[in-house]
Amino acid sequence: xxxEKKQGGRPVDAAAGRSLKLAALQLVRERGYAKVSIAAIASxxxxxxxxxxxxxxxxxxxxxxxxxxxTGRFSTIPPADTGETCAAQLEAFLxxxxxxxxxxxxPLRALIAAAQEDTxxxxxxxxxxxxxxEQIVTDLLRRAQARGELGKTRDPEMLSAFVHGAFWxxxxxxxxxxxxxxxxxxxxxxxR
Amino acid sequence: xxxEKKQGGRPVDAAAGRSLKLAALQLVRERGYAKVSIAAIASxxxxxxxxxxxxxxxxxxxxxxxxxxxTGRFSTIPPADTGETCAAQLEAFLxxxxxxxxxxxxPLRALIAAAQEDTxxxxxxxxxxxxxxEQIVTDLLRRAQARGELGKTRDPEMLSAFVHGAFWxxxxxxxxxxxxxxxxxxxxxxxR
DNA sequence: ACAGTTAATAGACTGCAGTCTATAAATCAA
DNA sequence: TTGATTTATAGACTGCAGTCTATTAACTGT
Numbered sequence: 312x313x314x315e316k317k318q319g320g321r322p323v324d325a326a327a328g329r330s331l332k333l334a335a336l337q338l339v340r341e342r343g344y345a346k347v348s349i350a351a352i353a354s355x356x357x358x359x360x361x362x363x364x365x366x367x368x369x370x371x372x373x374x375x376x377x378x379x380x381x382t383g384r385f386s387t388i389p390p391a392d393t394g395e396t397c398a399a400q401l402e403a404f405l406x407x408x409x410x411x412x413x414x415x416x417x418p419l420r421a422l423i424a425a426a427q428e429d430t431x432x433x434x435x436x437x438x439x440x441x442x443x444x445e446q447i448v449t450d451l452l453r454r455a456q457a458r459g460e461l462g463k464t465r466d467p468e469m470l471s472a473f474v475h476g477a478f479w480x481x482x483x484x485x486x487x488x489x490x491x492x493x494x495x496x497x498x499x500x501x502x503r
Numbered sequence: 504x505x506x507e508k509k510q511g512g513r514p515v516d517a518a519a520g521r522s523l524k525l526a527a528l529q530l531v532r533e534r535g536y537a538k539v540s541i542a543a544i545a546s547x548x549x550x551x552x553x554x555x556x557x558x559x560x561x562x563x564x565x566x567x568x569x570x571x572x573x574t575g576r577f578s579t580i581p582p583a584d585t586g587e588t589c590a591a592q593l594e595a596f597l598x599x600x601x602x603x604x605x606x607x608x609x610p611l612r613a614l615i616a617a618a619q620e621d622t623x624x625x626x627x628x629x630x631x632x633x634x635x636x637e638q639i640v641t642d643l644l645r646r647a648q649a650r651g652e653l654g655k656t657r658d659p660e661m662l663s664a665f666v667h668g669a670f671w672x673x674x675x676x677x678x679x680x681x682x683x684x685x686x687x688x689x690x691x692x693x694x695r
Numbered sequence: 696a697c698a699g700t701t702a703a704t705a706g707a708c709t710g711c712a713g714t715c716t717a718t719a720a721a722t723c724a725a
Numbered sequence: 726t727t728g729a730t731t732t733a734t735a736g737a738c739t740g741c742a743g744t745c746t747a748t749t750a751a752c753t754g755t
Binding site: 323 | 699700701702703704705
Binding site for chain 1: 613626629657667672673676
């Protein structure tokens with residue numbers, strides 16, 4: 312697979328890729344995902360349109376790289392298993408995620424939309440973005456169950472879908488996704 | 504507001520609207536939302552493209568009418584408050600909704616996506632489709648709480664968001680939305 | 696130096712969404 | 726009947742996504 316080595320030919324211009332991601336990041340943040348055309352990104356990066364298509368299939372693929380992978384944000388790091396309760400850890404994790412959404416909520420909504428119209432992107436988005444974050448919460452809830460913070464009859468995977476589903480539902484419906492929501496979700500998950 | 508009466512002019516051709524909705528319904532079901540162009544719908548309905556734009560702003564608005572309002576399906580009717588437990592009523596409601604999704608899941612995903620790219624449609628979609636269905640579940644959970652099937656510390660509104668969120672999350676991630684999910688969701692909501 | 700190879704570029708081209716204009720058709724009021 | 730009004734229609738036009746082609750640039754091995 313990756314054994315394919317190139318033995319000649321013009322080398323890929325790494326700077327072009329970087330310029331494109333940077334331009335995409337800036338333009339999307341300042342104008343909003345929908346109002347940024349592919350031509351505008353290429354132009355801002357000072358690169359031919361086809362060069363962009365050589366690297367990414369769609370605007371969504373580029374923005375996933377530019378906004379959600381490149382910037383190391385949007386917390387992929389599991390919260391440290393400190394002395395705090397798992398409930399507190401869940402709330403802290405959600406607050407962190409929601410803080411990032413205050414900045415990049417628009418592109419995230421756009422990517423979820425794009426994933427509905429493009430099967431290939433849906434798979435990539437799910438594997439690179441959705442699943443890792445789902446796993447963090449599932450693991451946290453399993454720990455809570457092991458510690459006895461969560462009843463033994465509860466299903467951590469279903470609960471994790473509840474948590475992520477609730478915030479997607481809010482986000483996609485244009486309702487606030489903030490610290491109050493983080494608190495309410497956490498309270499409900501651990502309610503008895 | 505609605506006092507505006509027309510005192511002359513060519514009357515609206517109601518048949519054109521019906522043809523358009525019918526054509527949209529058929530084409531979307533057989534080809535999938537994304538593969539149906541507005542021109543194709545107008546053409547199939549035997550109507551000028553502008554006539555479609557006279558009635559709906561976007562394909563999404565038309566399909567919302569054609570697929571989710573016209574067909575009286577997708578259960579807007581609250582389940583009768585029979586002798587059954589609220590848990591059983593919730594599961595039955597979800598099974599009914601998910602059955603419809605087996606037929607019209609594709610356009611629903613597409614409409615959720617469209618709502619992310621079009622503020623006006625998001626509002627319309629939310630008011631005409633999302634909120635009524637959310638209300639049904641919220642009411643059902645309140646009844647459950649009144650009956651003692653659900654603990655007094657639980658929050659029916661948050662739980663309703665959990666329920667809808669979980670199934671949106673599954674739907675939007677391309678995972679199965681079936682009777683097994685209806686059962687799992689219900690079990691988790693009423694778990695203690 | 697030269698042939699082979701791959702990337703970058705400019706530009707043409709198609710298809711669709713959405714807007715706009717001119718014209719024809721259907722109605723009401725006088 | 727005439728004029729005003731509104732809808733329906735056909736067609737032109739713009740802007741963007743996505744594809745394709747021809748040309749030029751940068752590198753490797755001989």
